[in-house]
Amino acid sequence: MGMNTTVWEVNGMGLRLLAKHKLDQEQRLEDWVANDPSLIGLDVLVIGRQVRTTFGGRIDLLGIDQEGDLALIELKRDKTPRDIIAQVLDYASFVDNLGHEDIDLIATKYLGKTFAGEFQERFDIPLPENINGRHQMVIVAAELDDATERIAQYLADRHSISINVVFFNVFEHEGKELVARSWLMDPEVVEEKSEPRKRAPWTGLWYVNLGIEHGRSWPDRLKYGFISAGGGDIYSDKLKKLKQGDRLLAYIKGVGYVGYGEVTQERILAGEFTPEGESVPLTGLHLDAPIPADQTMDGTEEYVVGVRWINTFARPDAKTFTGVFANQNIVCKLRDPATISFLRKEFGINDLEEDQK
Numbered sequence: 001m002g003m004n005t006t007v008w009e010v011n012g013m014g015l016r017l018l019a020k021h022k023l024d025q026e027q028r029l030e031d032w033v034a035n036d037p038s039l040i041g042l043d044v045l046v047i048g049r050q051v052r053t054t055f056g057g058r059i060d061l062l063g064i065d066q067e068g069d070l071a072l073i074e075l076k077r078d079k080t081p082r083d084i085i086a087q088v089l090d091y092a093s094f095v096d097n098l099g100h101e102d103i104d105l106i107a108t109k110y111l112g113k114t115f116a117g118e119f120q121e122r123f124d125i126p127l128p129e130n131i132n133g134r135h136q137m138v139i140v141a142a143e144l145d146d147a148t149e150r151i152a153q154y155l156a157d158r159h160s161i162s163i164n165v166v167f168f169n170v171f172e173h174e175g176k177e178l179v180a181r182s183w184l185m186d187p188e189v190v191e192e193k194s195e196p197r198k199r200a201p202w203t204g205l206w207y208v209n210l211g212i213e214h215g216r217s218w219p220d221r222l223k224y225g226f227i228s229a230g231g232g233d234i235y236s237d238k239l240k241k242l243k244q245g246d247r248l249l250a251y252i253k254g255v256g257y258v259g260y261g262e263v264t265q266e267r268i269l270a271g272e273f274t275p276e277g278e279s280v281p282l283t284g285l286h287l288d289a290p291i292p293a294d295q296t297m298d299g300t301e302e303y304v305v306g307v308r309w310i311n312t313f314a315r316p317d318a319k320t321f322t323g324v325f326a327n328q329n330i331v332c333k334l335r336d337p338a339t340i341s342f343l344r345k346e347f348g349i350n351d352l353e354e355d356q357k
Contacts, residue, residue, distance in 0.1 A: 005169045005180050018171040018178070029140065029168060030060055030075055037063055037073075038234040040138060040166045041187055043328075044071050045122040047107035047115065053094040057087070062095070062106065066123040066327050068131035070095055070103075076141035084144075085151050088137050088163070095135050103131060123328050124253070136162035136191075142169060149184055156185055160193045188241070205349075206241070206248040207325065207334040213253050217288040221250075222259065222312055224275040224282060228291075229330045230302035238330040239267040242305050249334060249343055251326055256318030260347040265306025273304040311347045319346040 008015040030049075037044045044063030051059040061073035072095050074088045098106075107115035119127040139152070144165060155161040165184035170177050208227055212218055221227055227250060229236045242248065242263045250259035265273065270291045271283045278285060282304060283293035291302050313319065325336035334340060343349065 005167060005182050007169075007171050007178065007180055009173060018173055020169055020171055033073060033140065034061055037061075037071075038232065039181065040073070040140065041183070041234065042071055042073075042138070043234060045119060046110070047103070047118075048110045051106055053091060055090075055094070057091060057094075059091050059095070064103070064107075064119070064131065066125060066329065068128035068133065070098070070132050070135040072135060072137045074137070074139055076139060076144070084139055084141070085148055088139055092135065092137055095132075098132055100131060125327055134162070137164070139163070139165045141165060141167055143167065144184075152184060156190050156193060162190060164190050202333045202335055203340055204247060205334045205340065205343075206246055207329065207332050208242075208248045208250045209326075209328065209330050210250050210252050210258075211330070212255075215289050218252060218258060218315055220287045220289055221307075222309060224278070224285065224287075225261075225264070225307050225309060226273065226275065226282065226304045227307055228270060228302050228304045230270075231300050235330050236267075236301075236303040238332075239303055239305050241331045242266065247349075248307070248331075249347070252315060252318060253326070255315060256320030256324070257313075257343055257346070258315060258318045259307075259309055259312040260343070260349060261307040261309040261312075263305055264308050265304070267303050267305055270302040270304045273306065275306070311349075319343065 006020075007018045009018055033039055034046050034049055037046060042063060042065070044065045046061055046063045048059065048062035051062050053059065059072060060075050063071040063073065065071065072088065072091055074084065074091065076084050104115045107118070111118050116127045144152075144167075149165070152163055152165055155163050164187060167182045167184070169180045169182075171180065172178070210216060210218060210221065210227060211229060214231070216228065227239075227248075229239055244263050244266055246263040248261055248263065249257050250261070251257050264276075271281050271293055273282045274280065275282060275285070281293075283291050319342070321342060323338065324342065325334065325339035
């Protein structure tokens, strides 16, 4: 069955169905996504728009993430449902063959600035030496037929191809347009299945960026046993990756790794998290960097994951070396062999089974 988003307004004790409207200008949707790719759940720098391929096609949007991997974003527009799948795969064959110089030319033309400089400014890390090691495809549509959805799911599920569909529907409410977004498949699951086998195996350790540069305090997190993120779903949703019993290594941007711990509480609103040994929620405790108790639930609220710290260091004693793994991700799998070897020694990390004793 084709994806269908329905929205109701709570009206007293009942519900009122909101009327669905057709997006009158898909150009608007392309503009929205070009200006803010987080609308479709992507943390990318857009480096090209209407990118001309060598066979006469035009890719609606081309982006790059902080790992140097490309994202091909294509709007369905007036294409027939099955044509969009064929087209996006055709475009992917073009993207797959783009080298560093090709991508630099596309990006510099679109950005009007140096590619490396814009990448550094966007992600606060240098442009990786090797880019376009993998790519993903995202189709943006209001609706697709059942057969097209089945094809996309087949490619992702059985062939581990990173392809997904994000649906946007427009609803009318009190004279205003409301936009709803939904995914055909869970993006995290698609990403997991499509990870290339050539990547270093995952040891089970998670990398966590503490976000101290955004006014958060490491002593707060150390004293009360937590990590947190806020400022938008694109950031706080990453905390959902962490499950009870997972092991993580906490990093302070530009400083180094300061903590190794175990997840004790999965993602929860900061105002609903009560640290171990305390009788009031986190927002009611004295913090170096207070978290407001009356958060507005507008999407920017702070979320928390509880952590039992196993080994920690003060900020001046943070552990690092030239080339240590670090990036802007709030949470990601730690795979870099040199970083893992270094941190195992510095934090005394043995087999995870031994740490649980």
